[in-house]
């Protein structure tokens with residue numbers, strides 16, 4: 001009902017704010033857009049579920065996320081994919097893995113500091129009722 005739509009609207013505002021702050025952080029530049037398959041032709045052979053910050057914003061606007069948990073599954077894909085695609089000891093791989101770990105820690109810190117547990121519980125109730 002209307003109150004549920006108010007909750008989901010507030011969820012989308014929170015998720016857009018988090019995503020835009022991540023996209024402004026220069027450390028996460030490599031994660032802002034889908035990997036360019038012309039530049040990295042083998043990427044889709046290694047990574048089955050690509051994800052990036054611009055796609056998160058599109059998903060939010062398409063009402064894909066009803067809970068923060070669902071949003072975090074997709075933010076986890078971003079750094080997990082980077083760790084998987086860049087496993088080697090060469091400096092470039094190490095550099096992007098460091099940024100992937102920074103993305104993981106930054107998302108978790110924001111959620112811990114800024115998400116009210118009771119708000120997420122209401123979102124989970126809405127998801128289970130649908």
Ligand SMILES: CC(=O)c1csc(NC(=O)C2C[NH2+]C2)n1
Pocket residue numbers: 030031035040081082083085086092093096
């Ligand atoms: C987004 C992402 O994880 C990404 C984009 S390019 C890249 N890795 C490289 O270009 C090479 C360094 N060793 C492979 N990783």
